[in-house]
Amino acid sequence: MDNVVDVDEEGNQQKLSANSTPYQTQECVLYGSIFVKNVPDLERRLAGLCDPGCEEFYEHEMSFSLRTSSTSDVKTDIKLRRRFRTEHQIQNYWQLKYIGVPEPDQKCPTIVRKEISSLVHSQDMMTYAKSLGLRMDYEYITQGKLWTKGNIKILHSTLTRTLRAGTYDSSSLKSMSDSALVEISISLPESAEYMPAAKSLRDFADQLMPLVNMEKIDYWKKMFSTPAAPARR
């Protein structure tokens, strides 16, 4: 076997050996929204800017929270996500995601926050969640397309919710608004420098400018100011 020396020339090139993929626990995010009727324009622009090919997704996300018994203010949000495809019923695969509080860095043009996600395989996820002590806050269904450019991930999706909890057939689904949510993000390894990545993310977001205005939305302020209603993004 030839002795291969790993020489990393450019910082933004993906290292292609498995040994050097660190676990990515940080992400830089920007959010924006666009009217659903303008989504084809956005798609055309993304087709021009991004790497070729896009992927569709149709997923159902539930947000749970773990409240410690002492105070009800401090709560930890855990998000659970499952695939909602109708062709093959892969019902046993779940994604558990924890999103942390964003870093209070004023100079950074994007939201930087800790994000830990893992894939879980479980027959009976709800029982497990309940036994963990997680209570469901809200849920929604998201459907849209995913584009990539290098290691920048661009999602645009429409959100729907179900009128009756538990049933997810098309009759009880109702769309939440006539806007689509646009999210641009980069995942970074833990304790890596996020400024250059954030800057490149901001530069990319500026190219979508007249169609979508991507912003660093201070959702945490809204969240903590009105503890009763969880303002979700």
Place this chain on the structure above:
Amino acid sequence: MESGSASPSSPEPIVIDEGPEKPPSILAPRKGVDLVLEANDDWKIQEIGFDGVEKYLKPETFTDQVGKLARRVEWMKLVGSSTPYENAKIDQTEELDDEGVPSRKGEKGGTNVELVTPEAGPWSSVAKYLHESLSQLNVLLDDLSVMKNTDYMKALTVLDPITIAEPTPEHIQTMRGTQWIWKRRALQEAVQVLDIAQKQRQQALRNLGLSVDYIAHLQRTKFFEELKEMREIWRVRKTGDYVYGDLSYHIFGWKYDTPNLFDISRRSLSNKFETSDLSIIEVSVPKDLARRSMLVVKIVKDDIESGDLFRDPKSNDYAYSYKEVDAEKVKALHWKDSLKWAQNTLLLRDTFNTLCKDAIKLRNRLSIIRDNVLLIRLFDDYLLRFELQWFPFEAGQIHEEGDIYLNRVLREMIIGFECTKFVRPQFFCSMPITHLPESLDLRGCGGFDARQIADRAVTPRSILDRMLDMAAHRALVNMMTEVAELMCGSSVDPTIQYKWLHCGRNYSKMMFQVVSKDYDLYLSGHRMHHTFFASVSSDGITIETKDGMLIKCDRDSARVLYACQYCVCIYQVSMFAMVCRNQWITPFQTLYSNVYALDDKGNPAPNILLCNQAATRSILFKFHVGRDPEILVRRFVVNEKTAKPEEHPWKKLSYRKLYGATFCKKVDALLSFLRDC
């Protein structure tokens, strides 16, 4: 002093009081004179009636005068024809009837339906003349503008009318002269007009009747059409006034990098409407890419004795000076060619750099890089040589050197690498994108540990790695073909044919078929030894027989040949056994046969021992690889224990001297000889 205006003045003596203090008395004698006051001018008498009453002509009073003057003023012109007579402030936009009379609001004063021009005022004639002269001026201006726009009309000067209008007798002598002068002047002006006309006609002839503006318009449309054509192949962008394109070949990743841009400008063609071969788009190419290049791959043998350098240091092909590039010459080429060549140069240059970097990383393989040549060890004595060649940036055929198959394979791999997306989104869209294979997404209950993930991860191999494998395979395939040709060409009996069953980049398989002429009927049954295979991989060649015997020959062509010949020997054994099974003509019994037998030197020598039906003779055939078979005949040994060896000596027969042209015929003849004796 008049007393009242209306009453006729009757002379009436007026008593003037002299002093206010004295009381007036009629009796006092009056001093002074009698004054009689009369009007200076009387009213003129219009007529005196027969009764003595005089009718006077009343003079005009002030109001009469005002009335008279008012009637002279043209009110319509002052106020405007649409406004009603009395209320001038009413808005102008009220509706008008068919006759143009404002319907509702003007009812009070009423308007003049027929517009009667009032009598002209004292300045009216001046106004009229002014108006006339202004309208004449308007006409003049219109004429001038018409003349300016048409090409065939020109304003001529008019000769001073005064001089023409007054031909005094003194001028009669000079009249002719002046006439001639005038005529000449007129003619000159006419000549000027005709000159212009002629020039225009000539230009029109050249431009097929088209004006300069139209040609410019045509050029502009042509520019945009060609730009559209260019956009089908190239990425073009406009920033401000600056149009440029991108020469980079990457699909994923960032585009429009500054060193790889080319400028687009419009070539200023002359105003002639000629269809020239030059395209209207001029393209400027970065100076370091302004050359044609080719990446040549070749397998060379490391010849120690040759003494030649693998790259001639004196050759100037590589020595490329950036300053020598003539930007104008580059612009003169058609953009289709120049952009294609420049991008190719960029691609090959980047590939060569990647190959060199990969070569440095492979520590266990020796490689040499010098300027534009990379030599890397392939196997044994062979080296793989990559050379990046430069050619001048001109049209013309470039002769392709090196191994064409390897050139093509390299190109295909480069393009394939560019088109491969190494990162992919995970099963759930909100998970980070990854380059790990998709099978690791849904891991199931067990989950994998780091070692297992590392095992399953697909480590993409570099282009150089793949090229080395493919080049090694190619070299071995060539060698195999040579061996096969040699063997098949030299072997008349039996006839050996070869064909490729499968030809791939890293693995190929060849099939050999051994046929004996005229003995095809023996093939019908048992065909096992009539075919054998050679499989060629990147590492070596393996000869396989149908019964599963593998002979590893690595990369040695002599061994391959030996192995093939060995397989032919095996074939001969089985043919022999087949022939002697013939019940009617040559019935012989096979006593013993060993395909794996070795001779006294240890080389493989399959043998077969037979005896005839009468059990009188036994024949032993030993097939040596690459040589004629050894034939030994003796009397059949009935009882091995009591037989004396000297009574049963092996008699050696010469294969060559046997009757028969082919092996099978010889065997046939021999067997038929020994059948009954």
